[in-house]
Amino acid sequence: AQSVAQPEDQVNVAEGNPLTVKCTYSVSGNPYLFWYVQYPNRGLQFLLKYITGDNLVKGSYGFEAEFNKSQTSFHLKKPSALVSDSALYFCAVRGPPPNRDDKIIFGKGTRLHILP
Amino acid sequence: GAGVSQSPRYKVAKRGQDVALRCDPISGHVSLFWYQQALGQGPEFLTYFQNEAQLDKSGLPSDRFFAERPEGSVSTLKIQRTQQEDSAVYLCASSLLGVSDTGELFFGEGSRLTVL
Numbered sequence: 001a002q003s004v005a006q007p008e009d010q011v012n013v014a015e016g017n018p019l020t021v022k023c024t025y026s027v028s029g030n031p032y033l034f035w036y037v038q039y040p041n042r043g044l045q046f047l048l049k050y051i052t053g054d055n056l057v058k059g060s061y062g063f064e065a066e067f068n069k070s071q072t073s074f075h076l077k078k079p080s081a082l083v084s085d086s087a088l089y090f091c092a093v094r095g096p097p098p099n100r101d102d103k104i105i106f107g108k109g110t111r112l113h114i115l116p
Numbered sequence: 117g118a119g120v121s122q123s124p125r126y127k128v129a130k131r132g133q134d135v136a137l138r139c140d141p142i143s144g145h146v147s148l149f150w151y152q153q154a155l156g157q158g159p160e161f162l163t164y165f166q167n168e169a170q171l172d173k174s175g176l177p178s179d180r181f182f183a184e185r186p187e188g189s190v191s192t193l194k195i196q197r198t199q200q201e202d203s204a205v206y207l208c209a210s211s212l213l214g215v216s217d218t219g220e221l222f223f224g225e226g227s228r229l230t231v232l
Contacts, residue, residue, distance in 0.1 A: 006158075034220065043120070043207070044159070046220035090158055103149070103172055104221060106158040 002027035004093045006107035013081045014115050021076040021110045023091030032094040033074040034104065035065055039087045047089075050074060061085070081114045088112075118142075120224035122208050128230045129198045137193045137227045141210030148191050149221060150183055151207040159207055165191060198231045205229075 003026045013019040025031055035047040048059025055067045065076045074091060091107040121140040129135050141148050147166055151159035152175075161175040167188035176183070180198075185191040195202055205228045209221035 036221075036223075041225070043223035043225040044209075044221075045223070049220060103161045103164055103175070105161065106151075108158040109156075 002031065002093045002095050002105050004091050004105055004107040006089075006091055006110045008110050009108075010111045010113065012113045012115060015083055016080055019076075019078050019081045019085070019112065019114075021089050021091075021112060023074045023076065023107060024072050025074060025091070025093045026072065027093055027095050029095065030069075033065075033067060034092040034094070035059065035063070035074075035076050036090045036092060036106075037087050038090065038109075044090065047076070083114045083116050086112055086114045120208055120210055120222050122206075122224035122227050124227060125225065126228050126230075128232065130232055131198060131200060133198050133231075134194065134196045135198055135229060137195075137206050137208075137229070139191045139193070139208030139210075139224060141189065141191070141208070142212075142222055143189075145210035145212050145222070146188075147211040147213070148185055149209045149211070150191070150193050151209065152177075153205045153207055153226070155204075162193070162206075195229075198229075200231050203229055203231045 005024045033050040036044040037047050038044045047063050048057050050057050050067045058064045063078050088109045088111050090109045092104050094104045123138045149164050150162040153159045163173040163183045165185040168185050180196045182194045205226040207226045209223045211221050
């Protein structure tokens with residue numbers, strides 16, 4: 001069964017600095033990987049996904065993520081953090097077709113604090 | 117509608133009461149998911165529908181939990197004889213396509229259930 005781990009409960013970054021939020025996964029075959037963001041009292045919002053192709057994927061709000069198959073990682077990155085990026089970030093994984101498990105499994109989340 | 121709509125947004129129930137939580141997915145979305153999110157945790161998968169068919173209910177924690185989507189659109193999650201450990205935010209998400217979908221989930225804002 002697939003699983004995903006976010007090793008950091010919280011990440012603090014100064015505004016303007018680069019940020020990284022870590023994610024590692026476990027799945028049979030080539031995974032579908034996602035990042036979602038949750039702002040206070042809001043539903044989860046899709047940021048980006050990796051299905052196949054270029055290992056560096058770009059998403060909403062200037063975020064990007066790098067798929068690393070050898071390290072089974074999919075870390076979220078942004079070159080220059082904004083205070084408005086402060087939120088809860090979830091990494092998620094879904095197994096590949098044809099015999100995949102269609103449910104999307106989420107990590108426990110990482111709270112990102114951007115300090116002014 | 118424009119997004120996934122869930123109701124009620126907040127529900128307080130006495131232990132032993134039955135509750136019903138409603139989800140209106142985005143019109144035309146084939147797939148519908150229910151997740152349970154406890155405080156400080158990531159969303160935990162409960163069940164998945166493709167149209168009216170419930171393809172996976174492996175995440176339902178007990179036989180007190182029941183979900184349906186009779187016409188392939190609106191879904192209801194019912195919890196019978198609620199217990200304090202059922203207190204959580206229940207998230208509904210929909211997706212445009214079915215098993216071949218590589219796309220993202222669209223989440224509602226959730227129904228926060230508090231069992232006293």
